[in-house]
Amino acid sequence: MCFRIRIPPPIIHVSLKAIICLCLFASVKAAFGGLEKYPNLIKADSPPIISAPSRDGVKITYLGTNAYLFETRDTTLLVDPYFSRQNLFRVALKLRPIPETQLIAQWLRDHPKIDAVLVTHGHIDHLYDAPQIVRETGAKLIASSTSVKLAESLGVPASQTRPVQAGRTVSVKNAVIHVPSAQHDRLFGVVPFNGPLKRLPPQKIDDWVTGDPLAFLIRDWRKAHLHQLRWATGRSDFPTLAAG
Numbered sequence: 387m388c389f390r391i392r393i394p395p396p397i398i399h400v401s402l403k404a405i406i407c408l409c410l411f412a413s414v415k416a417a418f419g420g421l422e423k424y425p426n427l428i429k430a431d432s433p434p435i436i437s438a439p440s441r442d443g444v445k446i447t448y449l450g451t452n453a454y455l456f457e458t459r460d461t462t463l464l465v466d467p468y469f470s471r472q473n474l475f476r477v478a479l480k481l482r483p484i485p486e487t488q489l490i491a492q493w494l495r496d497h498p499k500i501d502a503v504l505v506t507h508g509h510i511d512h513l514y515d516a517p518q519i520v521r522e523t524g525a526k527l528i529a530s531s532t533s534v535k536l537a538e539s540l541g542v543p544a545s546q547t548r549p550v551q552a553g554r555t556v557s558v559k560n561a562v563i564h565v566p567s568a569q570h571d572r573l574f575g576v577v578p579f580n581g582p583l584k585r586l587p588p589q590k591i592d593d594w595v596t597g598d599p600l601a602f603l604i605r606d607w608r609k610a611h612l613h614q615l616r617w618a619t620g621r622s623d624f625p626t627l628a629a630g
């Protein structure tokens with residue numbers, strides 16, 4: 387006697403499709419490194435705890451993605467601010483980014499004094515919100531010449547920009563900032579939105595081109611003889627020099 391077990395073709399077809407879709411979804415998630423979660427990050431935060439840094443200390447606030455706020459009693463540095471989280475599909479389709487101007491204005495009401503905004507490269511998730519913050523606070527923008535051109539095309543006065551190249555050192559009040567070069571992460575083997583400037587002022591998401599990726603190594607100059615305070619931050623994404 388012979389038994390034949392037949393699995394109905396439509397069920398197999400559906401199952402394979404589901405598996406393929408699941409794999410594609412998983413690979414897209416891995417490839418885009420959680421970009422799809424951005425819209426929920428800042429909006430879900432509870433109200434910030436407002437406190438001054440201690441007399442000799444440094445207050446470090448992580449703001450999501452690659453954004454950090456460094457505060458001493460004398461100096462406030464903001465790295466790669468990004469409040470206007472764009473969803474994955476808007477990025478993938480290279481649409482016009484949507485600014486969160488009210489959200490930024492609300493955050494700035496609690497943080498009106500920013501001495502400098504340090505930006506590692508020109509992509510929207512690093513530079514997009516910097517022009518508004520620099521304009522509204524009077525902070526200095528420290529970034530590559532490409533990022534500076536993007537910002538100046540959006541109304542940031544040249545007096546508030548400081549283009550820097552890898553290997554340079556800049557000072558902001560009592561902070562000394564070393565600028566090692568860096569390499570940007572690759573997506574499917576290429577750096578996304580790379581190449582020369584396309585359009586000024588930028589309109590669509592891919593107009594925010596990488597430029598020269600930078601890293602920042604920040605040292606509190608005032609305390610250097612007591613205990614060396616250093617923060618390697620603003621990496622994008624592989625600093626190629628670990629400054630001493």
Ligand SMILES: [Zn+2]
Binds near residue numbers: 507509570
């Ligand atoms: Zn990038």
